[in-house]
Amino acid sequence: MNSIPFFNTEIDLVSDVIFGHVSALLLGAAAIFFLSYKKKWGILWDWMRTTDHLKIGMMYLAASFVFFLRGGLDAMFVRLQLAFPNAEFWVFQGEKYNQMMTTHGTTMIFFVATPLLIGLMNVAVPLQIGARDLAFPFLNSLSFWLFICGGALINISYLLGGSPEAAWTSYSPLAIGGYSNNTGNNFYALGLQVAGIGTIMTAINFIVTIVKRRAPGMTYMRMPLFTWGSLVAVILILLAFPALGAAVLLLMFDNIFATEFFAGGSGNPLLWQHLFWIFGHPEVYIIVLPVFGLFSDIISTFSKKPVFGYLSMVIALALITFLSFMVWVHHMFTVGYGATVNAIFAISTMLIAVPTGIKVFNWLFTMRGGRIRFPTAMLFSVGFIPTFVIGGVTGVMVAMVAADYQYHDSYFVVGHFHYVMVGGTIMGAFAGIYYWMPKMFGFLLNEKLGNIHFWTFLIGFHLTFFPMHFMGLNGMPRRVYTYLPEDGLFGLNFVSTIGAFIMAASVLLFLYNIWYSYNTQPNEAGGDPWNGRTLEWTIASPAPSDRWKRLPVINHREPLWESKKAGKTALEYAEHEERHVEEHASSLPVIISAALFIAAFGFVFEVFSIAIAGLAITFGIMIYRSLTFDKNVEWSGEDSEDGQGKGGSIHG
Amino acid sequence: MAEQKSASQIKSWTEPDDRLGMWLFIAAESVVFLCLIATFLVSSKSTLNGPDAAELLELPPILIPSFLLLSSSWTFHLAEKRMEHRNISNTMLWLSITLSFALVFLGFEIYEFFEYAKEGYTLSESPFLASFYVLVGTHGAHVLFGSVWMGLLLWHLYTKRTIWTNWKRIRAFGLYWHFVDVVWVFIFTLVYILGSQGVY
Ligand code: HEM
Ligand SMILES: [Cu+2]
Numbered sequence: 046m047n048s049i050p051f052f053n054t055e056i057d058l059v060s061d062v063i064f065g066h067v068s069a070l071l072l073g074a075a076a077i078f079f080l081s082y083k084k085k086w087g088i089l090w091d092w093m094r095t096t097d098h099l100k101i102g103m104m105y106l107a108a109s110f111v112f113f114l115r116g117g118l119d120a121m122f123v124r125l126q127l128a129f130p131n132a133e134f135w136v137f138q139g140e141k142y143n144q145m146m147t148t149h150g151t152t153m154i155f156f157v158a159t160p161l162l163i164g165l166m167n168v169a170v171p172l173q174i175g176a177r178d179l180a181f182p183f184l185n186s187l188s189f190w191l192f193i194c195g196g197a198l199i200n201i202s203y204l205l206g207g208s209p210e211a212a213w214t215s216y217s218p219l220a221i222g223g224y225s226n227n228t229g230n231n232f233y234a235l236g237l238q239v240a241g242i243g244t245i246m247t248a249i250n251f252i253v254t255i256v257k258r259r260a261p262g263m264t265y266m267r268m269p270l271f272t273w274g275s276l277v278a279v280i281l282i283l284l285a286f287p288a289l290g291a292a293v294l295l296l297m298f299d300n301i302f303a304t305e306f307f308a309g310g311s312g313n314p315l316l317w318q319h320l321f322w323i324f325g326h327p328e329v330y331i332i333v334l335p336v337f338g339l340f341s342d343i344i345s346t347f348s349k350k351p352v353f354g355y356l357s358m359v360i361a362l363a364l365i366t367f368l369s370f371m372v373w374v375h376h377m378f379t380v381g382y383g384a385t386v387n388a389i390f391a392i393s394t395m396l397i398a399v400p401t402g403i404k405v406f407n408w409l410f411t412m413r414g415g416r417i418r419f420p421t422a423m424l425f426s427v428g429f430i431p432t433f434v435i436g437g438v439t440g441v442m443v444a445m446v447a448a449d450y451q452y453h454d455s456y457f458v459v460g461h462f463h464y465v466m467v468g469g470t471i472m473g474a475f476a477g478i479y480y481w482m483p484k485m486f487g488f489l490l491n492e493k494l495g496n497i498h499f500w501t502f503l504i505g506f507h508l509t510f511f512p513m514h515f516m517g518l519n520g521m522p523r524r525v526y527t528y529l530p531e532d533g534l535f536g537l538n539f540v541s542t543i544g545a546f547i548m549a550a551s552v553l554l555f556l557y558n559i560w561y562s563y564n565t566q567p568n569e570a571g572g573d574p575w576n577g578r579t580l581e582w583t584i585a586s587p588a589p590s591d592r593w594k595r596l597p598v599i600n601h602r603e604p605l606w607e608s609k610k611a612g613k614t615a616l617e618y619a620e621h622e623e624r625h626v627e628e629h630a631s632s633l634p635v636i637i638s639a640a641l642f643i644a645a646f647g648f649v650f651e652v653f654s655i656a657i658a659g660l661a662i663t664f665g666i667m668i669y670r671s672l673t674f675d676k677n678v679e680w681s682g683e684d685s686e687d688g689q690g691k692g693g694s695i696h697g
Numbered sequence: 698m699a700e701q702k703s704a705s706q707i708k709s710w711t712e713p714d715d716r717l718g719m720w721l722f723i724a725a726e727s728v729v730f731l732c733l734i735a736t737f738l739v740s741s742k743s744t745l746n747g748p749d750a751a752e753l754l755e756l757p758p759i760l761i762p763s764f765l766l767l768s769s770s771w772t773f774h775l776a777e778k779r780m781e782h783r784n785i786s787n788t789m790l791w792l793s794i795t796l797s798f799a800l801v802f803l804g805f806e807i808y809e810f811f812e813y814a815k816e817g818y819t820l821s822e823s824p825f826l827a828s829f830y831v832l833v834g835t836h837g838a839h840v841l842f843g844s845v846w847m848g849l850l851l852w853h854l855y856t857k858r859t860i861w862t863n864w865k866r867i868r869a870f871g872l873y874w875h876f877v878d879v880v881w882v883f884i885f886t887l888v889y890i891l892g893s894q895g896v897y
Contacts, residue, residue, distance in 0.1 A: 180714050180718065181714075181718065245725050248721070248725075249718050249721040249722055249725070250718075252717075252721055253714050253717050253718050253721070256717060257713065257714050257717065283721055283724060283725050284724065284725070284728055285728075286725070287725045287726070287728035287729045287732070288728055288729075288732050290729060291728075291729050291732035291733055291736075292732070294831070295736060295831065298820075298827065298831060302820055302821065303820075303821040304820055304821055304824065304827035304831075305743075305821075305823070305824050305827065306736065306740065306824055306827060306828065308824075311743050311745055311823065311824055312740070312743065312824050313739050313740065313743070313824070316735075316736060316739055316740075320732055320736075323732075626711055664845070668845075668849060671849050671853075672849075672852075672853075674862060675857075675860070675862055
């Protein structure tokens, strides 16, 4: 086999890798050509330096969608390989299958589901609470670029010596000591470390924003539920992602510095499982709580009714947040901790079904007696409810310890978590994009195409994942690349693959819809195209860059609806523009992220001169940032009378 | 009316935001340290051919650096108080003392690591040693980071005196520095005291 040496590894010149390199080159060349031909470099550079929450939110959505296509491509390879018994699709058997399956899972969780929601939060949360921007706009930009940089690391691994192949959970000892592709494992550890740091900073940013930057009168109990869902999700991020950070740090030490934290003999493989799932279980709530809130907002808008049981919705969110830190061992029932431990964690897991059930009933009661309309955003919301209920029911099934000994590591589980992650997060993201599209771009997406998109997606989705439950019950383990004709699994697998193609077509249709609507829809959606109720619909579409000259004064949970009822055309606004700091655009976040990318690259290939150089640049730029901070911010708004403010007294 | 005014003044001030941000950062960092301490506790018996905690660690040499690090919280507090009274030169004085304590601590830790390495007790010897180095080293990295930060603070104070950015910088750094100290209390107790007494 031909291969070229690359640092401490080798790049095999086989068809799939060559294909990858060629397509990366072609895409890169096409992008450069397009940017030069249309003279868009300047605009690109402006966007890269922006600290504006709306633009950053749109970039999050766009980038996560690109990763979604990549993760989706991996899923198609997986489904093609599994379509027939004993199939040999291209190279995707054995090791290569594991690489596809691992990249699919890792990409989908960390670079699709999580950032899609962070994107929606960036777009909507400040508009929903009347904040001028996030509390730390510079940090927001940095978070975004760290996410890009981590995603890039995971994505180039296939081209540079092989992807991680120890599954998205990266269990040891498989993931260490040369049992699987070491370069890939390093890419996993470093990519997640870099992206994870960015995600934690996002969490800090959103908590401070929501706690400190609400418009006057916007009390906690007046916040829209999407903001509530986002708040509890970022609290989870804040407390869960550091555990992942510690875990991948130790994983990196095991693989690069020959320690044995997780080694089979002297180390402790279960330690990894604990650290991973202390992060991992909250993560699944991180990617679902914001969409819970989003669906509440959408269902209320299109039912023309306030959310039913607002307070119980908030309490349910808080309960889920609290409980989600006490259930992680349900991923480890088969480890053998014994009946008592398993029973405790089984019960805490089932408890989560209670607040979740409350939410489901509240959505139904919100619709009851309402004047319901069904634009695409609402279709996705209504489609979500039964889908998520199925995922929730199978969730309670796998929480029953004795039964879980059967379900564990079978396709039943794969079916279960796709019902909640695709049925919840991805459908939620689609709903959110249809809903807030005018706030981002000023036009609505085409509803007819949207309808087709929804129905094909829903049908494709159930065709793909419903059969997986039965595959699992019939004994098909997850993470295997084939099965035998006599296993009786062909029919189910074949249906699943057909479903996957329908879903893929549906996603492409969605992309087409964006392009089509961009060209045909009138750019005059207006500030309030859906007859909305909450604050974000009081400002123009697309949201002007100077969002609130004077902050709105809120005196109701549904300020817009309330003013409509009172026959008023506008809200009340504060008397003057209060004094606040504004952050200018900055190229430093891009540079810091690039430097960290270099550092991570050095660690992956164990070339420490590169790693140290990258870290040195990173810290150098941070110092530079500190020294130039004063030049990059500006006070704006009215000065208060007693001379406080810039250069004034140091007493707050 | 008067009340409304003062509320908006506080809003225009970014210091409380920075402090809240720093508190949240500390929450995240606490999780990291909890995980590393847990790792230390579960790895502490896995010594292979290397030394165990009682053989490796001695209490007396670490006492003075620990004392200095803990006092640096106090000296920093004095610096902050001087800043409040707009006494910049005294602020800088106390901050320099804080910095020098941190540097002595750091110097000792580097010396300690080198001594162990000389005896062949390296990271890859055993999971116990690895967890010791990673836990104590991560804390040391925080002290180093804080020291560079203090250097920068001194520079800011020297060049710009009492502008609002310096005040918020000092306040945010204070939280960080006290946190680094508190972590050391835990490491000192769990690793050095219990370790040297042969508890593991
Ligand atoms: C687009 C349609 C999708 C299809 C056809 C699909 C298909 C699959 C299949 C067949 C597997 C099992 C691979 C194996 O066990 O060997 C899998 C695993 C997985 N999928 Fe998907 N998936 C899709 C979308 C998603 C999305 C949107 C997410 C998350 C938001 C996701 C997250 C995962 C995860 C975490 C795994 C586990 C990977 C592992 O075991 O390490 N998938 N997917
Ligand atoms: Cu879980």
